[in-house]
Amino acid sequence: MSRFTPTTRHALLALLTALCLLFPVRPALSGPTGPPGPTGPTGQTGQTGQTGADQNILMEQTRQDLREAGQAITRNRKELESRRQEIEESLAGLKRAREELALWAWMADSPWDLRDVMEGVDDLRGKARGLLDTPDAYEADIVQQLTYLDKLETRLTQSLSEGLSPETDVQLRLILGDLIALRVRLDDLRTDIEAALGPATAFLESVDAWKTSLTRELNAAWEPYYFTRDPWLSDLTDPETMAQSLRGWVKSFRLAVEVATQGRDTGDWLAALAIALAIAGLPWAVLRRVLRRRKAPHAHPDVMRQFSRAAACLGCGLAVIFLATRIGFVLYSELAAVGEVFFTAALVLASRGLTLASAGPLSSPRTFTRWPLWGLFCLGLLLQVPGVPDPLATPLFALALCGAALLVRRHGHMAETGLDAVISACCVFILPALALCTLAGYARAAILATSVLFYAVLSIRLTVAIGLFRERRLERLATKGGHALAGALLSGLGFPLVFLAVFFSSLLFASTQFEARDIFAALLTQELHLEYVTISAQNILAVILAFYLTRMAIAVSRSYVLRRDAPARRRKTRGAAAHTLATIISYLWWGLFTLCALFLVGFSPTGLAVVAGGLSVGIGFGLQNIVSNFVSGLILLFGRSVEPGDVLILGGDMVVVRRVNFRNTVAVTMDNATVFVPNSDLITGRVTNLSHKDNTVRREVTVGVAYGSDRELVRRLLLEAAAQSPRVLADPAPAVVFTDFGPSALEFRLRVWINEPQDGLTILSGVREAVDDLFRQHGVEISFPQTDIHLRSVPGPADIPATPETPERKGS
Structure with a gap:
């Protein structure tokens, strides 16, 4: 059955437009009725006459549109009659199909047969729903047109109550009468539609009730079907x-x-x-x-x-x-x-x-x-x-x-x-x-x-x-x-998430096969109420899913923050800040996950207040160090006094910071040993940061030459040795200092600047090798400690006592 015809819609919209155009000229229509003033090309009387003519044309067009709307309703009524016959014939066929289904359900001897009947019932419901779709849309259109008519009737009634001219009043009353008649016909048409839909609606309701009954019967039939012993051997x-x-x-x-x-x-x-x-x-x-x-x-x-x-x-x-x-x-x-x-x-x-x-x-x-x-x-x-x-x-x-x-x-x-x-x-x-x-x-x-x-x-x-x-x-x-997003999404997956997804997908498929979707839904939504928590399988799955989604979000965020395609000149300057930002983002994601998990398991605000009170007591006693390290970690991250990549001196050892965690800072020594430093120690203790603002540090090579060596030659050779090392900075320039007259050498110090403090020993080793080679080539002797021994008196041969005879010699 077709929906409300465009002719009817056009007529009603035209009527609404006409009345909207009519109301602005209402003061002219209800003006004084005394003798007219002088007429002329621009006189008021001429304007009023022209307006009245336009108004009459507009109202006549409005009545014509209303007549066309009435004719459209007549055509729609005829279509409704033919459609009603189609609905009745289709409904009769659906009733016969239901009788066949009822016969199959009566003959069913296993739950699988009932499952087939359930499939037929679903198909029957779909066909019955199809009978109602078009008339329902038709009725919705009629309701919309009745709304338009109510608005028009309200405006016409208001216009008639404001004292118009007799001709205008008559015209508007005629339009109002046509409008009321049209509204009555629409109400009758709506009543006919409801009457046509009544049997189909009742049939659909009966099918729904039958499906509910069959579902209960099918769910009750599975247990005896599977767990009743069958005497197959006697058969x-x-x-x-x-x-x-x-x-x-x-x-x-x-x-x-x-x-x-x-x-x-x-x-x-x-x-x-x-x-x-x-x-x-x-x-x-x-x-x-x-x-x-x-x-x-x-x-x-x-x-x-x-x-x-x-x-x-x-x-x-x-x-x-x-x-x-x-x-x-x-x-x-x-x-x-x-x-x-x-x-x-x-x-x-x-x-x-x-x-x-x-x-x-x-x-x-x-x-x-x-x-x-x-x-x-x-x-x-x-x-x-x-x-x-x-x-x-x-x-x-x-x-x-x-x-x-x-x-x-x-x-x-x-x-x-x-x-x-x-x-x-x-x-x-x-x-x-x-x-x-x-x-x-x-x-x-x-x-x-x-x-x-x-x-x-x-x-x-x-x-x-x-x-x-x-x-x-x-x-x-x-x-x-590869693409950073692909790697981040893959790294966020885990064995429990994939296994649960596959396993519950299998359960969902099995429940669909057994027509036990309601049981599957009840299994997921079955709740266990504790004092402050509501636990269900659905909530647990949601928490697990949220956990792995949080992991994925953190991995995606870190992949975009710690991008490897940054320019080389910016990579070193933004590396520490990027690691700090990535850690802060991780904290935010985990905090959001914690809140979501608490609300998913049904934590009420009262329960959260109780937990917060318990945590405050725990913080005051057993968790004091943990909270202190956590807060210290936040201070380190936001204050950026220690960042990943910094070179520190801790307890006399040089270490390189790898990352700042919740409760400690992970660093690596020059021997590749991992050191876990509590964050509170870095905040309260004294820490030497060799690369806080700049990686450039000064290192010294001490060398002693023999007395009498050419000092200018030594100075030139030391500077040349520093220049031969590619990892020694030219700016600031290396310098040589004559520090002291040693016990056995003239002591010099070569001061060089490097920007890789973690490799300082390796760089200085290369410089020392260059110094040794240059000194050998130019004959400069590297002094070593010397000791002079002075002999004041040496005894002569006569003063040396003779060797005493042994007892054995005397007896011989």
């Missing part, structure tokens, strides 16, 4: 019962196919298949185009093969889901199960491809759990969704579980990583236990447990693969360079 031993079960299953499946295909011609099927084929090839074509545009020569054929297969499986899954929506509700669960098989295969292939792309085809770890678990998952899904009889499905699934366990046991020792070894060991114990559970009559529960196990392993494998790919990309960005 298997009875050939007649077994044959009857198989015949019933084949008959019901054939009936579902007939219902799905009835009433459809060959053209519809060919069009649906053509669209499905196009959807199936779309992901593969997009992947090939992206790879061709990026020209990735480093991609290994095995990696490309995995991703191509994943794209093909994804396309097939999308095509099957498209066909499921076109065929109808009776085969929706079966086709959705086939689509899920393709989707999970695409995820397994993608995880393998990411692992190969990250670790390399030769060094990638081998895993033997993904495909066996995927096979068990697919087998269980394809056994339970179509409703395969339990005497056939139970032994088949138990046999598959035992075969998968033997396969994992045989190849599990070849796993190259600890994670794969743990997964293989768990599967070796879990799969036989599930086989026993299946043989005990709980095959459906075993299928459900296998699905959970598969999705858990798949989530872990995808998370590990994404983590390896992230590390590989970060290494490539660090070595070959």
Whole structure:
């Protein structure tokens, strides 16, 4: 049904414009009625006559527009009648479809059948909603036009109450009468629309109520379906019962196919298949185009093969889901199960491809759990969704579980990583236990447990693969360079975030498959109320997401603050300030995250006040040093007395500051040892900063020459040695000072200036080597300590006593 016609809209807008033009001339219309004054080309009487003529033309045009609006309403009423018949016919068809759905719901013997009925109910609701969309828009248009008419009626009533001329009063009353008649007709039309929409609205409300009832019934049916023991062994031993079960299953499946295909011609099927084929090839074509545009020569054929297969499986899954929506509700669960098989295969292939792309085809770890678990998952899904009889499905699934366990046991020792070894060991114990559970009559529960196990392993494998790919990309960005934003976003990701994202996406998908979205939402929103905190899974996930988003924000901020493409002349001057700014920005981001986390977990202002009071007491006792260091760190950052890159003298050792943290400052000694200095020590103690305002520092080389050496030659050679060192500054110029007459040498000091205080020892070593070489070339002797020994008396031979005889000699 068409919306409100443009003719009606034009008529009402023209009427509103006419009245707006009419009101400004109201004083002329209601002027004095006495004898007219002298007339002339510019006389007042001529102007009034011209205005009256214009007014009559305008009001006549207004009445004509109102008549056209009335004719448009008449046409709309006829369209409404025809549309009402269409609505009634469509509504009758929808009622027949509802009766068919009710019959299928009555015949349903498993939750999967009820799930098919729920899909049909959703389709029915969409069609009923489509019947109401156009009339609803039509009614909204009528309400808008009635608003216009109310405004016009108000203005006309005000105009009539101000005493106009008789002719004008008559004209305006005629317009007001036409307007009121038009308003009555619009009200009648609105009433007819409401009457036409009444049955459809009631039908939609009844369908909504039925869907609510079916949802409760479906949610209650899953537990007995999975956890009720099935006597499959007795049915298997009875050939007649077994044959009857198989015949019933084949008959019901054939009936579902007939219902799905009835009433459809060959053209519809060919069009649906053509669209499905196009959807199936779309992901593969997009992947090939992206790879061709990026020209990735480093991609290994095995990696490309995995991703191509994943794209093909994804396309097939999308095509099957498209066909499921076109065929109808009776085969929706079966086709959705086939689509899920393709989707999970695409995820397994993608995880393998990411692992190969990250670790390399030769060094990638081998895993033997993904495909066996995927096979068990697919087998269980394809056994339970179509409703395969339990005497056939139970032994088949138990046999598959035992075969998968033997396969994992045989190849599990070849796993190259600890994670794969743990997964293989768990599967070796879990799969036989599930086989026993299946043989005990709980095959459906075993299928459900296998699905959970598969999705858990798949989530872990995808998370590990994404983590390896992230590390590989970060290494490539660090070595070959890349966009700062890409590196920052990758560095902000973490294992918990990726794992939770994949795992809860799997849960959301599973809840959609089981029509248990309400249960999934209730699980997320279930709250645990403590004294000052409200905890729920949704809040915990929000805090984790906020934590990693904060990490990403900090990484992005630091990447733009600490840019490496700054000009060389500015890099040294802005480096310390950039590090300080980056640290302050990190503090601000973490502070914002703390506030958001507190409000996400439901901290009330009262709770915050209590926590603040407790913190104040803690600060007064145990946290005093921590808070002191934190405040000292803020003073260092804002005061910039110590910045990253500064060279300090601490305890007699020269250190280079790396960064200023919350509670300490990290520095590195010349021996590459890391020193953690409390921030409060840097504030309260004495610290020598060799590069606070300028990196230029003076260093000295002391040398002693022998007495009698040429002092001018020594001075010239020392200056020449300083000039030979490229790391010694020419401005300020080196200087030589004759300091003292030593005990054994004339002592000189060579004073040089350098701008790399952390490399002072290396620079001075080069200067000393140059001094030694120049002194050797020019014969200048470097003095060394000398000692004179004076012998005052030396005894003669006669004064030396003879050697006494030993007792043995006397006896001989």
